[in-house]
Amino acid sequence: xxxxxxxxxxxxxxxxxxxxxxxxxxxxxxxxxxxxxxxxxxxxxxxxxxxxxxxxxxxxxxxxxxxxxxxxxxxxxxxxxxxxxxxxxxxxxxxxxxxxxxxxxxxx
Numbered sequence: 001x002x003x004x005x006x007x008x009x010x011x012x013x014x015x016x017x018x019x020x021x022x023x024x025x026x027x028x029x030x031x032x033x034x035x036x037x038x039x040x041x042x043x044x045x046x047x048x049x050x051x052x053x054x055x056x057x058x059x060x061x062x063x064x065x066x067x068x069x070x071x072x073x074x075x076x077x078x079x080x081x082x083x084x085x086x087x088x089x090x091x092x093x094x095x096x097x098x099x100x101x102x103x104x105x106x107x108x
Contacts, residue, residue, distance in 0.1 A: 047084055048077050048078060048091045050078060
């Protein structure tokens with residue numbers, strides 16, 4: 001798919017290999033190609049969604065430090081969520097620490 005994937009353990013396990021094989025079989029079954037599939041995925045799945053921890057980080061900086069830089073950066077990325085730019089990677093990762101008691105109602 002001509003995408004450079006960061007080396008990650010998730011791509012080196014049997015579950016991923018099984019999923020990938022099933023996906024490749026579906027492509028053949030529907031006379032599709034990885035490139036066409038990637039184009040379709042990109043048209044329907046944004047590269048960036050407003051993750052709660054990033055929204056809260058921006059709001060915290062604005063409210064507690066009168067610093068609007070993070071809010072402006074987040075808005076700029078969300079203006080074109082399907083387009084990759086230099087800031088995109090900063091908004092794609094889950095939080096670095098997981099708080100077991102943290103709860104959202106939308107599942108993100």
